[in-house]
Amino acid sequence: MKPRVAVHKFASCSGCQLAFINMGEDLITLTELVDIVHFPEAGPLGPEDAVDIAFIEGSVTTPEDVDRLKGIREHCGYLVTMGACATSGGIQALKNNADSDAWLKSVYAKPEYVESLSTSAAISRHVAVDFELWGCPVNVRQISWVVRQLLTGVEPVDANEKVCAECKRKNTVCVLVSKGEPCMGPVTRTGCGALCPSFGTACYACYGPAEGINTEALGQRFIGLGLQPAAIAQKFHMINNAADEFDSAGKSWAAKQEVSNEHSS
Amino acid sequence: MSRSGFLQYEKFNQLFSQLQSAGYGCVGPSVIDGAVQFGKISSVAQLPQGIELTVKPGSVRVAKGDHQRYFAWPNGAQGIKPWLYRSRELLWRAEQTEQGFVFNRPEVNAEPIAFIGARACDLAALQLQDLHFMYGDYPDPFYSAHRNALFIVGVNCSHTGNTCFCASTGDGPEIQSGFDLLLDELDDGFIVRFGSEKGLKIFEQLELTPVSAEGHVDAKAQIAEVIAAQERALLHENMHANIFSNLDDREWDSVAEKCLACGNCTMVCPTCFCHREVEVQALDGKSSQHIREWDSCFNQDHSYIHGITIRDETRLRYRQWMSHKLGSWRDQYDRTGCTGCGRCISWCPAAIDFVAEANLIAGDS
Numbered sequence: 001m002k003p004r005v006a007v008h009k010f011a012s013c014s015g016c017q018l019a020f021i022n023m024g025e026d027l028i029t030l031t032e033l034v035d036i037v038h039f040p041e042a043g044p045l046g047p048e049d050a051v052d053i054a055f056i057e058g059s060v061t062t063p064e065d066v067d068r069l070k071g072i073r074e075h076c077g078y079l080v081t082m083g084a085c086a087t088s089g090g091i092q093a094l095k096n097n098a099d100s101d102a103w104l105k106s107v108y109a110k111p112e113y114v115e116s117l118s119t120s121a122a123i124s125r126h127v128a129v130d131f132e133l134w135g136c137p138v139n140v141r142q143i144s145w146v147v148r149q150l151l152t153g154v155e156p157v158d159a160n161e162k163v164c165a166e167c168k169r170k171n172t173v174c175v176l177v178s179k180g181e182p183c184m185g186p187v188t189r190t191g192c193g194a195l196c197p198s199f200g201t202a203c204y205a206c207y208g209p210a211e212g213i214n215t216e217a218l219g220q221r222f223i224g225l226g227l228q229p230a231a232i233a234q235k236f237h238m239i240n241n242a243a244d245e246f247d248s249a250g251k252s253w254a255a256k257q258e259v260s261n262e263h264s265s
Numbered sequence: 266m267s268r269s270g271f272l273q274y275e276k277f278n279q280l281f282s283q284l285q286s287a288g289y290g291c292v293g294p295s296v297i298d299g300a301v302q303f304g305k306i307s308s309v310a311q312l313p314q315g316i317e318l319t320v321k322p323g324s325v326r327v328a329k330g331d332h333q334r335y336f337a338w339p340n341g342a343q344g345i346k347p348w349l350y351r352s353r354e355l356l357w358r359a360e361q362t363e364q365g366f367v368f369n370r371p372e373v374n375a376e377p378i379a380f381i382g383a384r385a386c387d388l389a390a391l392q393l394q395d396l397h398f399m400y401g402d403y404p405d406p407f408y409s410a411h412r413n414a415l416f417i418v419g420v421n422c423s424h425t426g427n428t429c430f431c432a433s434t435g436d437g438p439e440i441q442s443g444f445d446l447l448l449d450e451l452d453d454g455f456i457v458r459f460g461s462e463k464g465l466k467i468f469e470q471l472e473l474t475p476v477s478a479e480g481h482v483d484a485k486a487q488i489a490e491v492i493a494a495q496e497r498a499l500l501h502e503n504m505h506a507n508i509f510s511n512l513d514d515r516e517w518d519s520v521a522e523k524c525l526a527c528g529n530c531t532m533v534c535p536t537c538f539c540h541r542e543v544e545v546q547a548l549d550g551k552s553s554q555h556i557r558e559w560d561s562c563f564n565q566d567h568s569y570i571h572g573i574t575i576r577d578e579t580r581l582r583y584r585q586w587m588s589h590k591l592g593s594w595r596d597q598y599d600r601t602g603c604t605g606c607g608r609c610i611s612w613c614p615a616a617i618d619f620v621a622e623a624n625l626i627a628g629d630s
Contacts, residue, residue: 164529
């Protein structure tokens with residue numbers, strides 16, 4: 001019997017699921033290798049079915065999400081999160097440090113119809129996760145890579161080095177050094193193929209924190225390039241704002257802005 | 266000193282056309298994305314003529330200069346390394362067949378390349394990479410193939426960068442050996458010398474005029490000026506011993522506070538050779554490519570051995586890089602692994618000064 005796979009969606013833009021759909025010919029190969037029993041964006045529906053591998057896109061933002069997620073965990077062998085939302089809480093986790101009730105009331109005419117948690121949480125905050133794929137969005141290469149390794153029967157390799165290494169392998173000129181651009185590459189996890197710098201643009205950390213990062217030193221470098229602490233805080237409080245290292249770095253730089261404001265007033 | 270001749274600017278393109286006629290693809294410097302990068306070029310028109318390159322720790326800027334020279338800048342973003350020790354190299358391919366696994370090693374298509382504009386630091390680094398990849402117990406067929414197809418046009422430096430320190434390591438700015446052709450650039454052309462049989466063949470095809478006595482004096486003088494202008498010097502006399510007696514120096518902590526552990530220094534270092542090997546499998550699992558790619562001692566997996574990461578903090582990774590480069594490299598190759606090019610300083614996003622750190626930790630003064 002072929003291994004069974006499910007692709008679930010929580011709070012997200014659905015862009016990561018495209019990493020399956022955009023596989024091209026490999027999508028046919030994939031369907032020969034596994035049975036995709038649940039994948040609403042592509043067709044098959046079987047949300048309760050027991051599977052060997054469950055891919056999860058999106059973050060947990062409603063009470064219903066919490067229950068549904070527990071059910072998925074109970075019925076799957078290996079659980080892989082895909083993308084920033086599922087892995088760190090996503091851009092929508094910016095609500096975690098805001099007054100979500102106040103926002104709800106200011107946006108919706110009848111907020112009482114909206115049943116929402118006050119936080120957007122990574123899947124791992126609620127259930128055990130076996131492997132995390134970072135990125136906003138994840139790409140075909142990452143999905144194929146993890147599927148292949150699991151089918152081979154090995155623990156997938158966690159690609160956790162910084163974006164810089166890939167820039168250098170591609171002979172891409174460092175935008176921080178040559179243009180003084182505040183590039184997040186030195187704290188950001190590889191996986192994208194150093195896409196933005198290869199188009200002359202600074203990395204904005206959509207792949208989340210790499211291993212062994214130094215957010216304070218990079219922030220200090222950005223100060224040297226002329227950025228205000230608040231601008232540095234925003235760079236960390238972006239797509240992966242709720243990832244632990246970025247969350248604390250953003251708060252630390254926001255606090256430095258407060259101190260700076262006090263001194264100048 | 267071998268025979269020399271003078272190649273006027275107007276005849277400079279002859280170098281390209283003669284190399285091309287001899288079957289070489291030319292690789293030379295151009296201004297690309299705000300830096301001087303080496304790439305395939307076809308004529309002198311693509312060279313970075315009349316530019317100024319301002320290099321500082323963590324900062325490189327290209328601007329228009331008030332001169333017409335082609336090589337009036339310290340060095341490029343990378344040395345010769347990426348052309349020989351490729352950042353990604355397919356080592357072998359495995360296929361699952363009915364008869365079992367079949368392993369194939371790819372043919373190395375080593376295109377003959379003329380590298381135009383190698384500096385003294387680059388050539389010293391090339392010698393070290395040759396030692397590592399070609400003259401050890403297990404010569405590397407990929408590097409060797411690219412290396413054997415290489416023609417080198419060296420250029421003596423007429424300008425130093427703020428991060429250069431080759432005079433202190435004894436590797437520059439004047440090129441002593443390892444070239445096929447050697448250029449000294451003056452205001453209206455080049456003094457050309459040859460350093461090999463294949464260099465002589467090209468040399469003889471160029472329309473050269475005798476070098477004036479003044480030209481020889483000017484060439485020597487500009488090299489002396491580069492030496493005098495270098496602002497950094499590695500106090501490397503006893504560094505080998507000192508570095509290992511200062512493994513607990515508190516400066517390792519200070520540098521780790523600044524270090525991003527991004528590995529840019531190792532990737533631009535013209536002598537660093539660390540790599541990892543990765544398996545890229547087809548989705549159906551029936552074939553796999555075994556690929557070697559540049560790795561860095563600043564990466565976690567570089568020191569991951571059966572379940573633990575030995576160098577789990579930046580302090581230890583920085584110490585590994587410096588103590589290998591300036592310390593244990595001597596045991597391996599009879600000299601340090603640093604040729605004074607300064608790229609690790611220029612291209613460090615955190616602007617860490619390798620020379621200042623080394624002198625502080627292990628200098629003799």
